[in-house]
Amino acid sequence: RKEVEQDPGPFNVPEGATVAFNCTYSNSASQSFFWYRQDCRKEPKLLMSVYSSGNEDGRFTAQLNRASQYISLLIRDSKLSDSATYLCVVPDGTSYGKLTFGQGTILTVHP
């Protein structure tokens, strides 16, 4: 099993749609989780941290299910500008800043 696994997509959705991505991880000891966003040919940028209680930032909601070892990202009211690759990230746990990235899920929002 991969350490961090994501459905690569691509997801093609119309503007205004709600879309959800899931990510599974294998390290049951992981305590913190992140979603990064990466635009084409750009560097990854932090989108959200994922807390045990789940958290919401505007149209974005991240949730964590420790029992099943998966993390989700929900995007409501999709905008054209949401088109990007979304990377699920789990710290390795052995050293700060040593992160394991998923393959990424490609999202395309069309008019």
Added chain:
Amino acid sequence: DTGVSQDPRHKITKRGQNVTFRCDPISEHNRLYWYRQTLGQGPEFLTYFQNEAQLEKSRLLSDRFSAERPKGSFSTLEIQRTEQGDSAMYLCARAGTGRTGANVLTFGAGSRLTVL
């Protein structure tokens, strides 16, 4: 402005040549990281520094790869005798501050290597 400057942004080289990438965090950061990202994959950890000390190296970092951070500020990543499999984006990153920020990385724009 990510606070991390990388140079060169693009490098095309022939197989067997040596290449060097440089990373300059704009302000002082104790921890500096190198990651590699190939097409269609997420970034993979290569190595990291705390000040000038290289504390960890991934198995991905073969003997042809060497990284330095001589004065605890800028860092270089050198690849000797490049191979086509080295073609990738090489990303440098700084960590956030405090306990909660230590796992939050801010990446530079990356150095894209193409080995012909």
